[in-house]
Amino acid sequence: MADYFGLEGFEDFFKDANETAPESVVTIEVPLCKKGNVIQFGAAFLPAFYYTIFLLSLVGNGLVLCIIYKYEKLSTVTNIFLLNLVISDLIFASSLPFWAVYHKSEWIFGSGLCKLVGSCYSIGFNSSILFLTLMTFDRYLAVVHAITAAQRRRIVYAFALSTTVWVLSILASIKDITLYDVMNGSNGLLCELTGYHQSTLTKWELIGYYQQFLLFFLVPLVIVLYCYVRITIRIMSTRMTEKCRAVKLIFVIVFTFFICWTPYNAVILLKAIKTSFGDLNNCSETLDYALYITRNFAYLYCCISPVFYTFLGKKFQNHFLKLLSKRIACLKINTMLSAPSSKTTSFRSPNTDC
Structure with a gap:
């Protein structure tokens, strides 16, 4: 524009504008929402919670891996899905200590780890819910369509579906892999979505909200409810003798899934609506506190879900007793007595490892 008017004409242009239309220039102060209370709340509670979830995930998923390695083989569809679920939860849990340090002070791990941790968090979290849904659908096939499923539930089928889940999870995490980077904040270095204009980041944020609610909650919830019904x-x-126990276990699975995931995703939907249609000057912190609290329930379920699903089955319960019996002598007798019946139950009961 300076080349068009020339420097002198450029100055005259603004001079004339100020003289002829002084009321056309309006100064608007845009308030920035200060989240100091929310940040302090996160610094006080999140680090300890993240460390706790990380340790629970490490111990629980490590135990599941140990049982699969010692007593099971990757020759069944269920075990392949279970192994992938454990891997996804461990990938997600590996990011939690970094976020714990981050919430306590600032991001001290550099730009490379910012992108890596952000992508591990997203990929692990997304793939975990998809593998849970896949395991539920596979259990449905094994129980409701047992004859046809016996022909289709091959190892190739398990590996193909597992690969599909990983590809979908990585594609859904591209924005985090691309946009996460280190930036300067008022209280130190931040690891956030950055590098583009605010309107662009807001659009990506909305995509993330709706993607989380639709692809990683609503669709899995409908599938889980349909399959278990x-x-x-x-x-x-x-005429199964343990039908009451099986129905109770199904109720526990569905109820736990619903309780842990629904509040978090309801808050996600509300934040998406507020970002899309709400007043940007409204600095209410209610949704921020709700997101902190509800997200942690989803994190907890995400990390302990392999243990939860594994030890509902009697076969894995007896494998666990075998592990304990090597350390505790008095358990050896109980394990030997329960072994034959547990083997029979594992084949007859559709609520275990179908």
């Missing part, structure tokens, strides 16, 4: 109907129509 059909499994329950199937079990109740059989």
Whole structure:
């Protein structure tokens, strides 16, 4: 523009504008929302919680891996899905100590780890819920469509679906891999989505919100509810001796899934609506506190889900007793007595390892 008017004409242009239309220039002060209280809340509670979840995930998932290695083989579809679920949860849990340090002070690990930790967090979190859904659907096939499923549930089928889940999770995490970087903040270095204009980052943020709610909550929830309703109907129509126990376990699985995931995703949806249609000058911190609290329940379920799903089955319960019996002598007798019946139950009961 300076080349068009020339320096002198450029000055005259603004001089004339100020003289002829002084009221056309309006100064608007845009308030910035200060989240000091929310940040302090996160610094006080999140680090300890993240360390706790990390340790629980490490011990629980490590135990599941140990049982699979010692007593199971990757020759069944269920074990392949379970192994992938454990890997996804360990990938997610590996990011938690970094976020714990971050919430306590600032990001001290550099730009490379910012992108790596952000992507591990996203990929592990996304793949975990998809593998849980996949395991539920596979259990539905094994119980409700047992004859046709026996022909289709091959090792190739398990590896193909597992690969699909990983690809979807990585694609859904591209924005985090690309946009996460270190930036200067008022209280130190931040590891956040940055590098583009604010409007662009807001659009990516909205995509992330709706992606989380639709792809990683609503679709899995519908699949889980449908599968377990059909499994329950199937079990109740059989002469299985432990049908009451099986229905109770199904109720516990669905109830826990719903309680842990629904509040977090409801807050995600509310934040998406507020970002899309709300008043940007509204600095209410209610949703920020709600996000901190509800997200941690989702994190906890995400990290302990392999243990939760594994030890609902009697076969894995007996594998666990075998491990303990090597350390505790008095358990050896109980393990030997329960071994034959547990083996029979593991084949007959559709609520275990179908």
